[in-house]
Amino acid sequence: MTGPATPATAFGGWDGSVAAARALQTELAERVRLTDALPHPLRVLGGFDVGFEDEGATTRAAAVLLDAQTLAPLASVVARLPTTMPYVPGLLSFRELPALLAALAQLPQAPDLVFVDGQGIAHPRRLGIAAHFGVATDLPTIGVAKKILAGHGEPPGPAPGDRSPLVHRGETVGALLRSKARCNPLVISPGHRVSLETTVALTERCLRGYRLPEPTRLADRLASRRDETH
Numbered sequence: 001m002t003g004p005a006t007p008a009t010a011f012g013g014w015d016g017s018v019a020a021a022r023a024l025q026t027e028l029a030e031r032v033r034l035t036d037a038l039p040h041p042l043r044v045l046g047g048f049d050v051g052f053e054d055e056g057a058t059t060r061a062a063a064v065l066l067d068a069q070t071l072a073p074l075a076s077v078v079a080r081l082p083t084t085m086p087y088v089p090g091l092l093s094f095r096e097l098p099a100l101l102a103a104l105a106q107l108p109q110a111p112d113l114v115f116v117d118g119q120g121i122a123h124p125r126r127l128g129i130a131a132h133f134g135v136a137t138d139l140p141t142i143g144v145a146k147k148i149l150a151g152h153g154e155p156p157g158p159a160p161g162d163r164s165p166l167v168h169r170g171e172t173v174g175a176l177l178r179s180k181a182r183c184n185p186l187v188i189s190p191g192h193r194v195s196l197e198t199t200v201a202l203t204e205r206c207l208r209g210y211r212l213p214e215p216t217r218l219a220d221r222l223a224s225r226r227d228e229t230h
Helices: 007-011 018-029 092-106 129-137 196-205 214-223
Strands: 044-053 058-067 073-082 113-117 141-145 163-168 171-177 186-192
Touching (some): 018 129, 044 092, 044 214, 058 092, 058 214, 073 092, 073 214, 092 129, 113 129, 113 214, 129 141, 129 186, 186 196
Parallel strands (some): 044 113, 113 141
Antiparallel strands (some): 141 186, 171 186
C-alpha cells in the first residue's frame, strides 16, 4: 500500500449511480489477486464489521486487532460517518467501505491479514466488500459472511470443520464451512492476496468454539453495540 486508502482512492471517479458502481466493481475485480501474498509469520490480525446508528443515518465501523498466534485482543476502534448511500443489494461496499477505511486509519498499526464481515469474491461481480477493501488497501483480506449472496453449494457435514464448495457460474468462489455444530455454515471467500484453500484454513485456525472466527466475532460485538466500551 503506497498510502492510506480513502474513499477517493477506493471509488475513483464514481458518480454515485448504481450503474457506474456496478461497472466499477467489474473493473476493480480485475485487480483482485487470489494467490497467497501474506507476511510470514503472521503477527497481527484485523477484524472489521459495520453496524448503524441513528436509525441508519450513521454508519458505525468497528475494527479490532488480535495477536495472530494467541488471538488475544490488542486494540479496538470505532469510526462513525454519515451514511451517504441507501442499501442496494450487491453494492454493500459503496455504503460501508468509507467507514471501514476510517476505522483502519484509526488503528495503531495495519494488520497483516484482515477478516471482513461480508463477501469476498463470492459476489455476482466478484467484488464483495472484503474484496473491495482488499483492493483499496492492498492488504490480504478474507470475507466471512453469514449468508450466500451468489452461488450454490451442498450443505456441509454436521461436524465443525466440514465444508463444501460454493460455486457460481461454474467457478468455485468460496466454501461453506461448518464452524460450529448445530449452526448454519459460514460463507468463506477470498478477498485479496489469499488463495481459497488458505482462506478456509486461516478461518478455521481463528475459531474458538463460536460460530464466527475471533476477528469478526469481536468486530461484530463492537459494530452491533453489544460491547459498549466504545
